[in-house]
Amino acid sequence: MFFCDNQSAIQLASNPFSHEHSKHIDIDYHFIRENVNSGFLRLVHVKLEYQLADILTKALPQQQFHLIMSKLGILDIYFSS
Known part of the structure; x- marks a missing residue:
């Protein structure tokens, strides 16, 4: 479980669709998204x-x-x- 105070980061990691504004984000982002989608990671707003x-x-x-x-x-x- 990761605690994060950035709602946008949580939504980007949870959203399965790629956005035009997020194309510059590298492999780390996709790694996190895959782990969130699989249920291995959970992002919690703090x-x-x-x-x-x-x-x-x-x-x-x-x-x-x-x-x-x-x-x-x-x-x-x-x-x-």
Whole structure:
């Protein structure tokens, strides 16, 4: 199961028809689509504020940062609420 915050990516991977706008996408995309269609993979939408990978890729508001840290089981010993 893959969690994704991009609805368009989920629809592209799930849709069996090729679109004019997606012709530039390479073999990785087709590999994912085949696995989704076979039922081997399931793509699940995750709201942006709960995307755990964001803590490693972008600056976040303090509240969201601490929410994600707690979901990952990380404690900030210097943070006082």
